[in-house]
Amino acid sequence: MEVTRLMATVLTILILHMSLWSCIKSPNSNHKEYGDS
Structure with missing residues (x-):
């Protein structure tokens, strides 16, 4: 099973x-690149 990976x-x-x-x-924050969209 991959429950642990999940x-x-x-x-x-x-x-x-x-x-x-x-x-x-x-x-x-200095990450204001997404504010000018």
Whole structure:
């Protein structure tokens, strides 16, 4: 079974999403490339 691999993938995606959201939600971040769309 690949349940452990699935769990690891889900955890990695969750951590990446949380770090991305923290970067997007912080107004003082230097990543303002996506704000001019």
